[in-house]
Amino acid sequence: MTASVAQAQTFTNSSNLLPSTYNSGGCVGFADMDGDGYDDLIVLDQSNTLHTLYQTPEGGFVDYNLGQVSNNSQWGMCVADFDNDGHKDVFSGGSYDGVHVQHITAPGVSNTLELADGSMFMQACNWVDIDNDGVLDVFGCHDDALSRMWQGNEDGTLSPAPQFIDLTDYDLQDYPGNDHSGNYGTVWTDFDSDGDIDLFIAKCRQ
Numbered sequence: 001m002t003a004s005v006a007q008a009q010t011f012t013n014s015s016n017l018l019p020s021t022y023n024s025g026g027c028v029g030f031a032d033m034d035g036d037g038y039d040d041l042i043v044l045d046q047s048n049t050l051h052t053l054y055q056t057p058e059g060g061f062v063d064y065n066l067g068q069v070s071n072n073s074q075w076g077m078c079v080a081d082f083d084n085d086g087h088k089d090v091f092s093g094g095s096y097d098g099v100h101v102q103h104i105t106a107p108g109v110s111n112t113l114e115l116a117d118g119s120m121f122m123q124a125c126n127w128v129d130i131d132n133d134g135v136l137d138v139f140g141c142h143d144d145a146l147s148r149m150w151q152g153n154e155d156g157t158l159s160p161a162p163q164f165i166d167l168t169d170y171d172l173q174d175y176p177g178n179d180h181s182g183n184y185g186t187v188w189t190d191f192d193s194d195g196d197i198d199l200f201i202a203k204c205r206q
Helices: none
Strands: 027-033 038-047 049-055 062-070 074-080 089-094 099-106 108-113 122-128 136-142 148-152 158-160 183-189 198-203
Touching: 038 074, 049 089, 049 099, 062 158, 089 122, 136 183
Parallel strands: 074 122, 122 183
Antiparallel strands: 027 038, 038 049, 049 062, 074 089, 089 099, 099 108, 122 136, 136 148, 148 158, 183 198
């Protein structure tokens, strides 16, 4: 039996659709920021200046520069409408510069929320409803110690939530004196279909 040859995908460089040139070795993402059915582009230019590029029906983009998030490079970024106001918000963090939420209320309009317990070296992050209460929570991978979690509250605030998960449960006996470091990436899914979200965490060189 001979397997059929799959058609390879091709890609066209369409950078000309962007209104400017952006430089980022860090975080980029796509999300429908305002619920109009078009995917928009989120860029951290120079890894610390946030641009939200809203796609137009014609296929171009309108750039809203929301300013410098931090003096430091941001290594983790995730996007979701955590307060359900119809506009997606941007969570980011870097090397011990705090964690930042750009609370977006309209295209080009935002205010910055600085979260408690945010001194960490963030490598990745996720918006996820950890406690199944219908409000998004946020998880941040810490490169140097235990990762951090914040609970989303119905009043649109976020508060530290170490009680959600005992993050020492995955300690390995073969690594005595484990300092819980090296947290590089996470995926959340209900892999056993029991109604509770489960965490897969990738650790550096382990």
